Amino acid sequence: MNEHPVKISLRGLTKSFGKKHVLRNLDLDIFQGDSVAIIGPSGTGKSVLLKNIVGIQTPDSGSIKIDSEEVVGLTGNARDRVNRNLGMLFQGAALFDSLPLWENVSFGLMSAQGLSRSDARQKAIERLQQVGLDAGNADRFPADISAGAQKRVGLARAIATKPEILFFDEPTTGIDPVMGDVINKLIVKCVKELGATALTITHDMESARRIADKVAMMHAGKIVWVGDVDKIDDSGNEIVDQFIHGRLDSHISNARLGTSAA
Amino acid sequence: MSFVATIGRIFLSFLASLGRLTIFAGLSASHIVRPPYYPRLLLRQIIEIGYYSLPVIGLTAVFTGMVLALQSYTGFARFNAEGAVATVVVLSITRELAPVLTGLMVAGRIGAAMAAEIGTMRVTEQIDALSTLATNPYKYLIAPRLLAALIMLPCCVLIADIIGVFGGYLVAVHKLGFNPAIYLKNSWQFLELVDVVSGLVKAGVFGFLIALMGCYHGFHSKGGAQGVGSATTNAVVSASILILGCNYLITEAFFSR
Known part of the structure; x- marks a missing residue:
């Protein structure tokens, strides 16, 4: 039993695109201060x-x-109010390529919090330094830096407003293992410094083990197992075992190939 | 039967697209008047749409005016009406050619750029990132572009009017041997306020349509580079067709007796 209050509660979530049912009655609770990784193969709806x-x-x-607070159906200012408490690192970083790095990082500070440009620039440089990029990078553009550096800037943008909840979408995808390790360590550092609740989507088990306290396994549009990260090797769940050991003859590969699992 | 069903499907699909476009236009227009505003972004778009389009608009207008003077002179000479050249040039430029050609040139330059930029932002999740940063994409991306195009197209057309008439003057005076003072007097004598105003009204409408098509197709692009390419093509083609269609409707509204 977790002593912290529930920060994010998902109940009976369904989402379909035409005839493809991506989320099927999905339930999950994420407690305040937890760092949860949702794992699962690519294309399962994470x-x-x-x-x-x-x-x-x-x-x-x-x-x-x-x-x-129920957030389904919130629009306009009500949704913006909720989103001011969130930060997100996108899979491809999703930096605004028409803006220099410092404006990318301080976008939320200026746009949503009304900080002046000079103060926002100072804050942005602090955040860039926090993720290992020196002040000399502030005026460069996203196209001028590597994919790994873009992820760092994306992380700096996500934490710039000191949000209570952080989301990481495949944080190590598309970068080399060494840079992946750097990003994982930065994520752990930033989440701890902010005391934030974190939700990471990944199919990289190494990343999940590094970042998360808890792991949730997603399969066929549902969460099929939730547990502490150090218990994942002894989960007793066949689907989790198949995923972390990458076995082809499995529920997972059958589901992805569209055949029924034995 | 299947032929009728196909026609029905196409018609329903057309209506659905029209509905989506109308909602998009209404939503975008509402964000132009509702705070917060982004004056820096508006200024950037004003410079992009107005200032950087001036060379292409100027060249189009000057050559159009020159050709118009030459063609109308050779035509009117057949029934000794060369004196009407100045009037024909000024009325054609202000009423039709400056707004339509400026609209088409800007549609090619700005409409395509808007669709490509916003389309790339869509497929690289930059628009999603805006939402997570508590910033409304309609307000941040679409509204400044619509407003800037609405303001700048009439300004561009006014400049095109002047350059176009000047192009006609150059050919008439220096090639066809017209007296400069008489040519200018003839240009002014039959020009009415409504001729210029109708052109500027057209320009405002065309500007809105160009930005709307660029933003709409970019905003709804999907599927990576190919999707962005399609969005760009669709933006230019649809804006051009709408410009030509609306040009007739506005002309009808202003000048039909």
Whole structure:
């Protein structure tokens, strides 16, 4: 039993695209201060789940509560108020390529919090230094830096407003293992410094083990197992075992190939 | 039967697209008047749409005016009406050619750029990132572009009017041997306020349509580079067709007896 209050509560979440059912009655509780990794093979709807939570997509049915407030159906200023407490690192960093790095990092500070440009620039440089980029990078543009550096800037942007909840969408995808390790360590550091609740979507077990306290396994649109990260090797769940050991003859590969599992 | 069903499906699909476009336009227009405002972004778009379009608009207008003077002179000479050249040039430029050609040139330059930029932002999740940063994409991306195009197209057309008439003057005076003072007097004598105003009204409408098509197709692009390419093509083609269609309707509204 967790002593902290529930920060994010998902109940009966469903989402379909035409005839493809991506989320099927999904339930999950994320407690305040937890760092949870949702694992699962590519194409199982992990990113869709994340987009539903942050309001980029709307579920067909079900409930999403953040700090006990129902956020499904919130629009306009009400949704913006909720989103001011969130930070997100996108899979491809999603930096605004028409803006220099410092404006990318301080975007939320200027746009949503009304900070002046000079103060925002100072804050942005602090955040860039926090993720290992020196002040000399502030005026460069996203196209001028490497994919790994873009992830760092994306992380700096996500933590710039000191949000209570952080989301990481495949944080190590598309970068080399060494840079992946750097990003993982930075994520752990930033989450701890902020005392934030974190939700990471990944299919990289190494990343999940590094970042998360808890792991939730997603399969066929549902969460099929939740537990502490150090118990994942002894989960007793066949699907989890198959995923972390990458076995081809499994529920997972059958589901992805569209055949029924034995 | 299947032929009728196909026609029905196409018609329903057309209506659905029209509905989506109308909602998009209404939502975007409402964000132009509702705070917060982004004056820096508006200024950037004003410079992009107005200032950087001036060379292409100027060249289009000057050559159009020159050709118009030459063509109308050779035509009118057949029935000794060369004196009408100045009037024909000024009326054609202000009423039709400056707004329509400026609209088409800007549609090619700005409409395509808007669709490509916003489309790339869509497929690289930058628009999603805006939402997570508590910033409304309609307000931040669409509204400044619509407003800037609405303001700048009439300004561009006014400049095109002047350059176009000047192009006609150059050919008439220096090639066709017209007296400069008489040519200018003939240009002013039959020009009415409504000729210029109708052109500027057209320009405002065309500006809105160009930005709307660029933003709409970019905003709804999907599927990576190919999707962005399609969005760009669709933005230019649809804006051009709408410009030509609306040009007739506005002309009808202003000048039909």
